[in-house]
Amino acid sequence: MTTPLTPEVLVPRLGEYLVQSGTITEQTLQKALAYQKEQETSGRKVYLGEALIELGAIDRRQLDHAITKQIIELRNALEDANRFLERRVQERTAELQEAMQKLSELSQLKTNFLANISHELRTPLTHIKGYLELLVTGALGDLNEEQRNALLVSQRSANQLESLIDSLILFSQAARGEMTLHLKSVNLVKVASDVISYSRVKAANRSITLEYEIPSDLPLVQADEEKISWVILQLLDNAIKFTPSGGKVVLSIQPESDNLIMVSVRDTGIGIPADKLDAIFEPFYQVNGSATRRYGGTGLGLALVREIINAHGSILDVISEEGKGSAFRFPLLASQGVI
Ligand code: ADP
Numbered sequence: 001m002t003t004p005l006t007p008e009v010l011v012p013r014l015g016e017y018l019v020q021s022g023t024i025t026e027q028t029l030q031k032a033l034a035y036q037k038e039q040e041t042s043g044r045k046v047y048l049g050e051a052l053i054e055l056g057a058i059d060r061r062q063l064d065h066a067i068t069k070q071i072i073e074l075r076n077a078l079e080d081a082n083r084f085l086e087r088r089v090q091e092r093t094a095e096l097q098e099a100m101q102k103l104s105e106l107s108q109l110k111t112n113f114l115a116n117i118s119h120e121l122r123t124p125l126t127h128i129k130g131y132l133e134l135l136v137t138g139a140l141g142d143l144n145e146e147q148r149n150a151l152l153v154s155q156r157s158a159n160q161l162e163s164l165i166d167s168l169i170l171f172s173q174a175a176r177g178e179m180t181l182h183l184k185s186v187n188l189v190k191v192a193s194d195v196i197s198y199s200r201v202k203a204a205n206r207s208i209t210l211e212y213e214i215p216s217d218l219p220l221v222q223a224d225e226e227k228i229s230w231v232i233l234q235l236l237d238n239a240i241k242f243t244p245s246g247g248k249v250v251l252s253i254q255p256e257s258d259n260l261i262m263v264s265v266r267d268t269g270i271g272i273p274a275d276k277l278d279a280i281f282e283p284f285y286q287v288n289g290s291a292t293r294r295y296g297g298t299g300l301g302l303a304l305v306r307e308i309i310n311a312h313g314s315i316l317d318v319i320s321e322e323g324k325g326s327a328f329r330f331p332l333l334a335s336q337g338v339i
Contacts, residue, residue, distance in 0.1 A: 028057045115172035174307040185220040185335040199236040207245040213252040219334040235265040243269030264329035271322040
């Protein structure tokens, strides 16, 4: 059974208050408390105010007056507490807003820095690449075998550096919401054949079988050719990188329905732990830092791949099993024509 909400229940320190305000003495209070107990043992519940009235220590009017005063004090105290809390909430909100503002400024600063530094790196690299090309082709004089080999190694490294810088530029554009697509009808059969001829060497170097499943009468798709080539190349690079020798990587491009073409890259590689399947799309994330150092890379690839696919209005998804392999796939919208 619940106790009815009387003013005396709401005002539990009535006795103390009556003593402090001089309405009753401490002695009278003790007497009333003893009386209350006595009544309770004989099965009668008496509130303190009633006990005091029954003992003739105060009258009903004095009791009502005391209770009302206490309720007002209580309400004032509650209002003060509420005002204090509201002020704290406002202060906290302002602090949080300031922190968010700082964070967003810092993030903007980082992206601007990334964009600027990438462009600055590109200019000297263009000169390095240009002179390497002149040297390798013998345009600046004859070379012996050793010199030529050294220059070929330098050229490969310069190309790697260039693709890293390109990724950084693309990434900073995406982070600033500045990625622009040049959409047109794209022949994926041709894109795939170019990308595969590029990846074939890497796969062969690691004794990995590279296969493709692409019908020759594939419809054209609406896409940014350069960016989609980069995406497929990136997925193939990862598949080759994370597959041990003797494994297999397959690029499949198939009509999925009347107007969708599904692009997928699957491998028989090391796979990705289920609890990391979301994180791999975060910029700079690598499943296992030390292992990935062995594999190389920046952790930017998949973040960018996803940005590009999303910019096409599509979704990139991944299925993977540790130790068995992974499959990354995304659909593209078919254009009207057929090759
Ligand atoms: P990077 O390859 O430069 O490290 P990515 O963003 O392309 O960066 O990939 C992020 C991480 O996701 C990789 O470091 C790797 O741990 C994991 N990953 C990506 N593709 C595969 C794959 N095909 N098989 C296994 N792990 C992969």
